Amino acid sequence: MGKFFTSVHLKEDLCMGCINCIKRCPTQAIRVRNGKAVITKEFCIDCGECIRICPHHAKEATYDSPEIMKRFEYTVALPAPSLYGQFNNLDDVNIVLTALKRMGFDDVYEVSGGAELVSELSRSYVSEHKEKWPVISTACPSVVRLIQVRFPNLIEHLLPVCAPVDLAASLAREKAMAMTGLPKEKIGIIFISPCPAKMTAVKAPIGIDHSEIDGVLAIKEVYPILLPHMKNCVDNVEELSISGRIGIGWGSTGGEAGSLLSDNYLAADGIENVIKVLEDLEDQKFDQLEFIELNACAGGCVGGVLTVENPYLAKVKLKRLRKYLPVACNHLADGNGEGAFWTDEVKYEPVFKLGNDMKESIANMSRVEELCNLFPKLDCGSCGAPTCKALAEDIVRGVAKEQDCIHILRDYIHRLSDELLKLDTKK
């Protein structure tokens, strides 16, 4: 697998070549070329904004089909806490978990269980590493990727602990191996995910050398399969849940930060807001904070593009579900947090760089400025780039030309026709 992977793909026949996605992309990773929206995967952070905005449903997230379960002898479902927020009048998480088993999984392991361990690890890491304040959450893979390509000075603030789902995956595999005696490759660990970024995190993990997750299913695809099973299992619900209110709280914004049991934190959600916080953080505007929780999706994971419920309603539902749960049910004393720390160094990837060395970059930046002065500054998107400046950068990178700007082209054609007219009158 290459260093760069994107889990967003285009259904070419549906793409009209409009400018909606190029305008919305927070990293300007999309261009319309030959009438179709093309993603530069080095720039893509898998936030899913283009999937959300596309009016023609031409953008699709890559995820596995439930068929993947057949590849393994024994399967364990890893439901994200956001899954529980999708259902009306749900008052017991065990109904969802039982339904997951009825749909074909041999066992379930709640991601919220892993989340409670990550919360404990974070609590001690934050208190022991004041020099890293504010520590930045690394549970949202889009945010980690964004920092890696755009905020090199903030890399050292990243919480070097794997995401709850990755910890849950290792623990689920260990448990399954102990219970069944099967070798690890015969056990399928399948994540029920709210977002495509998790797919990328499995294929091209950051901070860890490989992910224990074998497959990623979309909440929106599992949802209709679960509903009838949920209805049918109410009289025979198994006690499968292993998590408390801290774990389930991770499903929406503020849940992770709140689990640190300190008030000295900030939680921001929605990719544009996240970028603003990171910009300010880079200028050292909040050096007094202990922790920063960032989620690319508005509302947190409940706002993921693979969910079905309105994120704010889902948040209310999670709150209701958590109400009578114990605070936390998973603790590090059990020795289950080992191996949760990152093993690989996260390095800056300067993907937006304009040249190979300073001299070339300075020359290219000067050229970008010159070109920008030539363009009408309408940011109309007709050239296929989101802004005039983005087109200028594309030209400098050698992937576009001046005449891609329809205004430049129009002037050129006018000049040409004037010349022709002059020739004509000379005859």
Place this chain on the structure above:
Amino acid sequence: MNNDTIVMSYVVPADDFTRAGEASSNVKGKLKKMGVPPEIVRKVAIAMYEGEINMVIHATGGTIDVTVSPEEILMVLKDQGPGIENIDLAMQAGYSTAPDNIRSLGFGAGMGLPNMKRYTDEMEIESKLGVGTTVTMKVKMV
């Protein structure tokens, strides 16, 4: 113009806190795209941000010219403000002449000039009362 350098010029508007920091943020973005090492970007961004805020708080805005070459980054911040009465005093950490309404916004802690000096390799202040102030800062690439 020398091919190896680029000059970026900004006008900092007076009394507009919502736009203060725009110029330094723009420079930060461009420096990253030019492949300037992250720790240098950080120094320039912080020093310039402090200078920019000073122009809004104490002067009536001003202009900033940033010249980037492979060797160094030069920032020249010019204003036609009231001038600094005692530069040595102004350079002391914690000393501030910012009015209360500015302090209530979280600015005016008296760390502006000291931070600018701390994050740059060279800094010079030329100031004349009633005429204005020019701050020249240099950050070396290596």
